Amino acid sequence: MTNDEPVFLAACRGKPVSHMPVWVMRQAGRYLPEYRAVRAKVGFTELTRSPELACEVTLQPIRRFALDASIIFSDIMVPIEGMGVALEYAPGPVIAEPVRTLKQVEALRPIVPERDVPFVMEAIKLTRAGLPKHVPLIGFAGSPFTLFSYLVAGKPSKEFSVPRAFAQAEPEISARLMEKLADAMIVYLKAQANAGAQALMLFESWGGLLGPNDYARIALPPVKRIIDGLKDVGVPLIYFANQCGGNLASIATLNADVIGLDWRTSLGAARKVLGPGKAVQGNLDPAHLFSSPENLKKRVDEVLADAGPGPGHIFNLGHGIWPETDPDSVARLVDYVHERTRA
Amino acid sequence: MTNDEPVFLAACRGKPVSHMPVWVMRQAGRYLPEYRAVRAKVGFTELTRSPELACEVTLQPIRRFALDASIIFSDIMVPIEGMGVALEYAPGPVIAEPVRTLKQVEALRPIVPERDVPFVMEAIKLTRAGLPKHVPLIGFAGSPFTLFSYLVAGKPSKEFSVPRAFAQAEPEISARLMEKLADAMIVYLKAQANAGAQALMLFESWGGLLGPNDYARIALPPVKRIIDGLKDVGVPLIYFANQCGGNLASIATLNADVIGLDWRTSLGAARKVLGPGKAVQGNLDPAHLFSSPENLKKRVDEVLADAGPGPGHIFNLGHGIWPETDPDSVARLVDYVHERTRA
Numbered sequence: 001m002t003n004d005e006p007v008f009l010a011a012c013r014g015k016p017v018s019h020m021p022v023w024v025m026r027q028a029g030r031y032l033p034e035y036r037a038v039r040a041k042v043g044f045t046e047l048t049r050s051p052e053l054a055c056e057v058t059l060q061p062i063r064r065f066a067l068d069a070s071i072i073f074s075d076i077m078v079p080i081e082g083m084g085v086a087l088e089y090a091p092g093p094v095i096a097e098p099v100r101t102l103k104q105v106e107a108l109r110p111i112v113p114e115r116d117v118p119f120v121m122e123a124i125k126l127t128r129a130g131l132p133k134h135v136p137l138i139g140f141a142g143s144p145f146t147l148f149s150y151l152v153a154g155k156p157s158k159e160f161s162v163p164r165a166f167a168q169a170e171p172e173i174s175a176r177l178m179e180k181l182a183d184a185m186i187v188y189l190k191a192q193a194n195a196g197a198q199a200l201m202l203f204e205s206w207g208g209l210l211g212p213n214d215y216a217r218i219a220l221p222p223v224k225r226i227i228d229g230l231k232d233v234g235v236p237l238i239y240f241a242n243q244c245g246g247n248l249a250s251i252a253t254l255n256a257d258v259i260g261l262d263w264r265t266s267l268g269a270a271r272k273v274l275g276p277g278k279a280v281q282g283n284l285d286p287a288h289l290f291s292s293p294e295n296l297k298k299r300v301d302e303v304l305a306d307a308g309p310g311p312g313h314i315f316n317l318g319h320g321i322w323p324e325t326d327p328d329s330v331a332r333l334v335d336y337v338h339e340r341t342r343a
Numbered sequence: 344m345t346n347d348e349p350v351f352l353a354a355c356r357g358k359p360v361s362h363m364p365v366w367v368m369r370q371a372g373r374y375l376p377e378y379r380a381v382r383a384k385v386g387f388t389e390l391t392r393s394p395e396l397a398c399e400v401t402l403q404p405i406r407r408f409a410l411d412a413s414i415i416f417s418d419i420m421v422p423i424e425g426m427g428v429a430l431e432y433a434p435g436p437v438i439a440e441p442v443r444t445l446k447q448v449e450a451l452r453p454i455v456p457e458r459d460v461p462f463v464m465e466a467i468k469l470t471r472a473g474l475p476k477h478v479p480l481i482g483f484a485g486s487p488f489t490l491f492s493y494l495v496a497g498k499p500s501k502e503f504s505v506p507r508a509f510a511q512a513e514p515e516i517s518a519r520l521m522e523k524l525a526d527a528m529i530v531y532l533k534a535q536a537n538a539g540a541q542a543l544m545l546f547e548s549w550g551g552l553l554g555p556n557d558y559a560r561i562a563l564p565p566v567k568r569i570i571d572g573l574k575d576v577g578v579p580l581i582y583f584a585n586q587c588g589g590n591l592a593s594i595a596t597l598n599a600d601v602i603g604l605d606w607r608t609s610l611g612a613a614r615k616v617l618g619p620g621k622a623v624q625g626n627l628d629p630a631h632l633f634s635s636p637e638n639l640k641k642r643v644d645e646v647l648a649d650a651g652p653g654p655g656h657i658f659n660l661g662h663g664i665w666p667e668t669d670p671d672s673v674a675r676l677v678d679y680v681h682e683r684t685r686a
Contacts, residue, residue: 158501161665165633211606211628211661213645245589246607263554264589285554290508302556318554322504 208243551586
């Protein structure tokens with residue numbers, strides 16, 4: 001570690017660090033009263049489109065907790081709106097006209113970030129200016145299969161049977177849609193890095209709904225396309241592979257720096273499959289923030305024991321924090337991870 | 344194999360069979376027009392409480408397809424209603440008063456099948472009388488953690504954050520509730536076997552929401568209690584472990600005859616962990632029934648190749664069939680499994 005390299009970025013590169021970095025998926029969110037106060041005044045869409053307010057809620061958890069990374073407040077569907085798809089949040093994304101024909105796929109326009117989502121780049125610049133130097137800012141996007149799932153389903157769904165059936169019934173249209181989404185996300189993520197994002201994260205929220213063969217056939221190729229398309233950007237790439245414990249052999253082939261893992265996937269078992277060249281991020285069950293303070297420490301110890309010693313582990317939850325969580329529990333988590341892992 | 348032992352029961356015991364048995368989870372259900380015709384006349388609750396109609400819809404898929412097993416039409420919440428919990432289906436179970444206190448747990452009455460759910464035993468007797476000898480009848484119940492999830496949440500939920508948080512915040516009340524549920528399910532399943540069920544299946548729909556340590560601590564002990572409590576019943580025991588690919592080391596310790604696996608869990612990898620003493624059941628993705636006939640065959644071949652050769656495999660979907668499925672696709676599936684595996 002160089003003296004001025006933030007521990008989060010060093011850990012992404014697998015370097016030794018003075019303490020284990022920790023951040024929390026959805027750390028800017030409804031469990032914070034100060035976030036709810038902002039949301040009492042503006043709707044979700046307005047919040048994502050206001051650089052000042054997006055910056056404010058991004059910084060809120062950084063003021064409260066000793067977090068080692070920040071992630072820009074936005075939503076994976078924001079660039080999809082930029083591509084000309086009309087949608088609303090209710091609260092999950094609801095698409096006015098689900099994309100289910102080749103004609104609709106071909107009509108999706110490529111994204112031009114300065115024209116279509118300038119407020120995201122502006123929010124990144126403002127937030128960078130407000131963050132302490134030791135807290136890097138992460139930019140993000142949704143994975144093609146995840147975006148495909150919302151676009152084809154038209155609304156959030158428990159098991160996304162409509163897009164999963166569509167992917168089997170119409171494999172060519174599906175592949176073309178995901179390819180277009182991949183190309184758009186390359187442009188979008190590059191623009192975030194150019195605006196100041198110091199790491200880029202790809203959220204594979206729904207790829208874990210595919211079995212191993214389908215994951216390799218359907219979800220992996222467009223992710224590989226994105227990661228290969230970003231190889232010259234020079235910032236660490238994080239792939240959050242939700243519920244993908246069965247798909248790790250495929251994921252090991254990706255040139256990502258960090259693989260984020262959900263709470264159901266053993267970090268130790270995953271590291272064996274992923275190999276020494278990739279860092280891991282995760283994976284405390286969000287439910288454990290409802291444990292007693294004493295039990296919370298035991299659960300953190302279990303995550304650390306499972307992941308094993310050595311660098312290349314960024315502590316996080318295994319999924320987004322729940323709105324009902326007590327912020328004091330987050331403070332205890334962050335402080336305990338630091339205390340336990342201080343070199 | 345003895346000449347008169349149904350292939351399904353032989354496969355449950357790991358014996359060689361003349362062809363691989365196949366059945367389909369939720370094979371009596373909304374994808375069949377004849378089922379929808381019955382449901383147009385009676386509600387779901389009435390259907391579960393009418394032995395004649397439950398028998399009729401149980402037999403419907405047996406008349407249509409060359410299935411090797413039948414499963415009694417009912418719902419995992421039926422015995423819970425029998426224990427005095429008021430609930431409605433909307434369409435998932437909605438509990439009037441979610442169970443969240445020790446007082447409520449202790450007030451749950453033990454189940455007396457002849458008094459509380461006589462219609463289930465009657466439906467089993469009627470169905471046995473109507474089934475061909477080579478098609479055994481499976482009885483079933485929900486796993487304690489799955490029933491706990493519905494009872495604490497009060498309604499179906501995408502990630503069941505309420506019961507998962509409750510299990511962390513109130514571990515003793517949670518354990519006591521699952522222990523009571525286990526004891527009730529032992530009595531309920533024994534009564535089904537006495538009425539004529541030739542195999543018993545335990546549905547762990549939500550245990551896969553727990554990481555490996557929590558699964559071993561929370562969900563496994565009451566399942567073990569049930570399986571040990573049924574050891575003298577003399578019929579094969581099937582444990583369907585949905586989304587439990589990360590929990591197989593725990594599951595391997597259970598004295599179940601068959602482990603049902605979801606489509607995200609490799610049958611081959613699972614068999615290595617489970618060992619040779621357990622048969623496996625599964626695990627075609629329900630989405631694959633939307634493939635072209637040619638691709639469906641390829642997907643079946645993949646399941647067979649993954650599971651590997653040798654007895655002890657019962658073909659099934661990896662989850663319940665979707666209501667939008669074309670019944671002709673089910674016919675093609677069943678016939679192809681038989682054709683491909685005929686000795």
